[in-house]
Amino acid sequence: MVMPEATFGVIGGGMMGEALITRLLDQGVFVPEAVIVSDPQAARREILHHTYGVQTTAENQAVIDAAETVLLAIKPQMLEAVAENLRFPEREKPPLLLSILAGVTLARLEQEFLGWAVVRAMPNTPATVGAGVTALAAGEAVSTAQREQACAIFASVGTVVEVPESQMDAVTALSGSGPGYIALVVEALADGGVAVGLPRAIALELAIATVRGTGELLHQGDLHPAVLKDRVTSPGGTTIAGIAALEAGGLRSALIEAVRSAYLRSKELGQS
Numbered sequence: 001m002v003m004p005e006a007t008f009g010v011i012g013g014g015m016m017g018e019a020l021i022t023r024l025l026d027q028g029v030f031v032p033e034a035v036i037v038s039d040p041q042a043a044r045r046e047i048l049h050h051t052y053g054v055q056t057t058a059e060n061q062a063v064i065d066a067a068e069t070v071l072l073a074i075k076p077q078m079l080e081a082v083a084e085n086l087r088f089p090e091r092e093k094p095p096l097l098l099s100i101l102a103g104v105t106l107a108r109l110e111q112e113f114l115g116w117a118v119v120r121a122m123p124n125t126p127a128t129v130g131a132g133v134t135a136l137a138a139g140e141a142v143s144t145a146q147r148e149q150a151c152a153i154f155a156s157v158g159t160v161v162e163v164p165e166s167q168m169d170a171v172t173a174l175s176g177s178g179p180g181y182i183a184l185v186v187e188a189l190a191d192g193g194v195a196v197g198l199p200r201a202i203a204l205e206l207a208i209a210t211v212r213g214t215g216e217l218l219h220q221g222d223l224h225p226a227v228l229k230d231r232v233t234s235p236g237g238t239t240i241a242g243i244a245a246l247e248a249g250g251l252r253s254a255l256i257e258a259v260r261s262a263y264l265r266s267k268e269l270g271q272s
């Protein structure tokens with residue numbers, strides 16, 4: 001079904017699609033009636049419609065036909081199946097596709113969405129609370145106005161940086177996947193607290209507040225992490241004892257390898 005009043009479309013109303021929709025509506029970037037979302041699950045469509053007042057459809061084609069700007073928020077592995085069922089009617093101006101698919105290149109997207117201007121973007125899950133960071137790389141057909149529009153859309157969920165496309169897999173491996181690594185660190189810190197006698201709820205609260213406060217301090221104080229580490233580390237004290245244990249356990253190389261593995265996986269996803 002075509003809904004001509006809709007201007008912003010979302011294909012894939014999952015976790016990231018919803019995170020963007022929530023913030024875009026909260027910030028008044030789009031009104032609910034101007035948003036159309038496609039998702040195969042009726043239950044999912046029902047939730048999105050009732051929670052946000054957006055239009056929903058099971059037909060991706062309805063989104064393509066109705067919207068001038070489309071956020072593609074399906075899994076990378078779904079791209080071929082989704083794109084082969086789409087038709088792209090001629091338009092006066094090329095519509096804008098914002099893809100957040102890990103690994104999938106501008107060249108591939110431009111091939112699948114013939115005649116569209118394409119921006120490849122990599123947001124992260126703190127976007128849900130407006131504290132995300134999104135890296136963008138724009139294709140050659142993207143106009144200045146469309147580039148500004150892409151920046152404004154992702155600015156509604158946090159900060160935006162523009163990078164060359166060659167850096168997008170690295171961005172995906174660091175800030176895209178990073179919230180997963182940090183969540184693991186928070187959970188492990190809380191486990192450590194429990195191991196030395198703290199109640200679970202207090203341990204988790206302390207771990208979250210510590211990660212959050214450290215991030216804020218590094219950000220607001222414009223501190224190099226090594227400077228902060230040195231400030232916390234009293235001679236002969238507790239922190240150096242903890243850091244020695246982390247170094248012995250290979251924390252640094254584990255994190256470096258995590259980013260490297262995610263980078264290689266992003267490249268692989270781009271070829272699937």
Ligand SMILES: NC(=O)c1ccc[n+]([C@@H]2O[C@H](COP(=O)([O-])OP(=O)(O)OC[C@H]3O[C@@H](n4cnc5c(N)ncnc54)[C@H](OP(=O)(O)O)[C@@H]3O)[C@@H](O)[C@H]2O)c1
Pocket residue numbers: 011012013014015016017038039040041044060073074075076078081082100101102122123124125176
């Ligand atoms: N999660 C993150 O932190 C994050 C960060 C940056 C970028 N990304 C990228 O964002 C994309 C979405 O990730 P996500 O975590 O939001 O995944 P998700 O929650 O699984 O969302 C994908 C949505 O697309 C739906 N879908 C499946 N087949 C479809 C089709 N043929 N047409 C339309 N919609 C379809 C899925 O429905 P079903 O559940 O029924 O399959 C689901 O609701 C991925 O490409 C990922 O690389 C994710």
